[in-house]
Amino acid sequence: MIIGVPKEIKNNENRVALTPGGAQELSKHGHEVYIQTTAGEGSGFMDEEYVEAGAQILPDIESVYAKAEMIMKVKEPIEPEYKLIREDQLVFTYFHFASYEPLTRAMIDNKSVCLAYETVERPDKSLPLLVPMSEVAGRMSIQEGAKYLEKPLKGRGILLGGVPGVRPAKVLILGGGVVGTNAAKMAAGMGADVTIMDLNLQRLRYLDDIMPANVNTFMSNEYNIRELISTHDLIVGAVLIPGAKAPHLITRDMLKDMRPGTVLVDVAVDQGGCIETCKPTTHQDPTYIIDDVLHYCVANMPGAVPYTSTLALTNATLPFAIQLANKGWVKACQDNRDLALGLNIIKGDVVYDAVAEAFDLPHVPFEKYLGNAH
Ligand SMILES: NC(=O)C1=CN([C@@H]2O[C@H](COP(=O)(O)OP(=O)(O)OC[C@H]3O[C@@H](n4cnc5c(N)ncnc54)[C@H](O)[C@@H]3O)[C@@H](O)[C@H]2O)C=CC1
Ligand SMILES: CC(=O)C(=O)O
Numbered sequence: 482m483i484i485g486v487p488k489e490i491k492n493n494e495n496r497v498a499l500t501p502g503g504a505q506e507l508s509k510h511g512h513e514v515y516i517q518t519t520a521g522e523g524s525g526f527m528d529e530e531y532v533e534a535g536a537q538i539l540p541d542i543e544s545v546y547a548k549a550e551m552i553m554k555v556k557e558p559i560e561p562e563y564k565l566i567r568e569d570q571l572v573f574t575y576f577h578f579a580s581y582e583p584l585t586r587a588m589i590d591n592k593s594v595c596l597a598y599e600t601v602e603r604p605d606k607s608l609p610l611l612v613p614m615s616e617v618a619g620r621m622s623i624q625e626g627a628k629y630l631e632k633p634l635k636g637r638g639i640l641l642g643g644v645p646g647v648r649p650a651k652v653l654i655l656g657g658g659v660v661g662t663n664a665a666k667m668a669a670g671m672g673a674d675v676t677i678m679d680l681n682l683q684r685l686r687y688l689d690d691i692m693p694a695n696v697n698t699f700m701s702n703e704y705n706i707r708e709l710i711s712t713h714d715l716i717v718g719a720v721l722i723p724g725a726k727a728p729h730l731i732t733r734d735m736l737k738d739m740r741p742g743t744v745l746v747d748v749a750v751d752q753g754g755c756i757e758t759c760k761p762t763t764h765q766d767p768t769y770i771i772d773d774v775l776h777y778c779v780a781n782m783p784g785a786v787p788y789t790s791t792l793a794l795t796n797a798t799l800p801f802a803i804q805l806a807n808k809g810w811v812k813a814c815q816d817n818r819d820l821a822l823g824l825n826i827i828k829g830d831v832v833y834d835a836v837a838e839a840f841d842l843p844h845v846p847f848e849k850y851l852g853n854a855h
């Protein structure tokens with residue numbers, strides 16, 4: 482198969498979808514790999530390393546899209562890329578469709594095959610291609626939150642860990658999945674007083690077992706959220722309903738109950754955000770203030786630490802990319818249901834239920850294209 486890796490064009494997105502090591506594996510399997518020049522530079526990989534690994538370098542984004550049967554990316558295609566994607570072309574990347582209708586419509590119209598990292602799902606409900614970036618973003622959420630709590634950056638001016646004789650800051654984490662757990666670990670390690678909320682009681686039991694004593698768990702419901710927001714300094718949004726738009730757990734009216742300088746880090750922004758006042762921001766201009774409450778809503782947080790994130794992401798994606806390249810997407814998805822669940826749009830049909838529901842579009846089961854092999 483011919484595989485193309487474009488350079489990411491989202492603001493401050495320094496990750497790349499394939500390392501030279503990954504290019505070598507695909508080449509060894511007999512595939513042709515094309516990398517856009519300098520695509521790996523932000524992650525520390527030079528063109529020459531890809532060439533040594535058996536890949537070829539192309540001069541611009543247009544030639545990568547024109548040549549490839551499968552595009553491997555990191556972030557969702559953005560507007561200038563919509564017209565480059567061709568009918569029947571396989572695009573393997575994060576899409577987060579439910580949060581952005583124009584992208585959904587564009588990928589329906591171009592009749593490509595969209596396989597979304599974020600909905601590839603194992604039988605135990607884990608999301609193997611989201612996990613590594615959720616680990617990164619969860620850990621970063623506390624580092625960013627701690628920074629924006631500083632007074633010159635418009636936060637309350639409170640140190641997460643406190644000091645002897647002065648109480649630590651209070652951190653509230655909405656959602657105790659991968660992002661939430663990693664956020665809690667970091668916040669606890671820095672000495673904060675941490676509370677994690679989730680709907681899943683089993684998950685809360687597990688977290689209660691494994692977390693240190695400065696982490697408490699609390700059932701997620703509107704009453705409990707309203708009770709806690711007025712006393713917490715840093716609030717991290719980390720809920721997910723796979724493929725769907727995030728529920729608004731913090732509504733506009735709740736901001737007035739928070740103390741001035743409270744910091745909200747809505748990691749769930751890529752699925753629309755779990756805080757009503759959240760709108761996507763960039764690493765260049767990451768924050769804004771509403772009602773004296775600071776919002777940080779960067780949709781590609783891991784893009785800021787590409788040395789870590791590119792390796793973590795490609796460790797997870799490469800085995801799936803090899804299956805897709807070796808077998809083609811139909812056979813690869815027939816043989817591997819986890820991968821098939823990543824199918825979101827096929828040749829104009831929305832095949833992922835939560836995406837269809839988000840925009841009131843018809844849902845076509847992916848079996849239309851795979852047969853009833855499962
Ligand atoms: N902004 C960024 O750069 C990044 C964003 N993300 C996003 O972070 C979000 C969280 O991802 P993960 O932690 O991997 O998901 P996950 O599936 O591991 O965890 C989500 C948790 O939310 C809980 N939940 C669902 N509804 C809830 C509610 N009403 N109240 C409380 N908890 C609720 C679930 O029970 C689950 O434990 C996703 O939207 C993901 O795409 C992930 C990586 C990077
Ligand atoms: C998951 C995601 O949106 C990211 O890594 O940017």
Ligand SMILES: [Mg+2]
Pocket residue numbers: 751780781782
């Ligand atoms: Mg994102």
